């Protein structure tokens with residue numbers, strides 16, 4: 558029996574500065590997400606969207622943690638929704654929105670998975686705190702929050718910090734890390750496979766290692782897939798594009814290997830911004846990749 562997939566939309570744009578990423582859930586749905594996954598033999602339940610406050614209706618009170626109270630509220634609501642579908646043994650696919658939503662998705666997963674592994678597929682490390690962030694944008698901070706570093710309101714969703722152990726977190730695809738963020742990663746022992754390692758070792762070896770780090774001794778892997786990990790030629794519709802990314806085929810091989818591991822319990826698809834896109838190409842790539850994650854191209 559294949560698991561039921563629960564789709565949860567989070568039209569969040571408060572974690573970064575560019576407008577349009579709030580339309581990510583619509584763009585990914587429009588690219589045929591539900592139909593494509595159903596064709597693979599899964600039952601798909603769309604849970605609709607989490608309510609997100611409108612940027613124009615709120616002021617920024619703190620320039621080093623922009624829209625903090627609003628992001629905290631959405632994280633809490635999303636966490637509840639994810640916990641609810643996980644309790645039914647569904648596989649959640651959470652549609653962003655900017656990457657700050659991963660704070661809520663991982664908090665929700667952690668209610669059930671006491672020892673979760675996380676693969677953070679991203680051009681960035683998203684390991685800043687308000688002290689190291691050059692922008693004050695919370696989408697640059699969700700991974701540090703998840704391991705318990707950062708502002709208490711963000712780290713303590715559901716009343717406790719450290720949803721994931723440092724040794725079970727791995728970043729893949731990084732090529733734009735801020736200097737102090739790099740120091741924090743080292744200090745906290747987070748494994749990071751940059752594009753340099755992918756070029757040298759090959760994506761297959763990198764994924765083998767990543768699956769071992771996030772999968773061994775854990776009760777499941779959460780894939781947090783930032784579409785800016787993929788090269789801008791296939792994913793131009795993202796707020797913070799960085800040249801020299803993961804190719805389309807490397808991305809698919811990574812997803813196929815994750816499927817074969819049998820360890821993945823959930824995923825985020827984040828940072829799709831249709832205003833910056835070319836004919837919904839980025840959302841279509843997101844759907845293609847998630848289909849590989851769910852076994853589309855493995856015989």
Ligand SMILES: NC(=[NH2+])NCCC[C@H](N)C(=O)O
Pocket residue numbers: 655656657681683685690691692693694696697698733734735783785797828
């Ligand atoms: N999820 C993302 N796209 N994050 C980009 C973060 C960019 C930069 N490191 C910052 O902290 O502002």
Ligand SMILES: [Mn+2]
Pocket residue numbers: 656679681683696783
């Ligand atoms: Mn990110």
Ligand SMILES: [Mn+2]
Pocket residue numbers: 679680681783785786797828
């Ligand atoms: Mn990114």
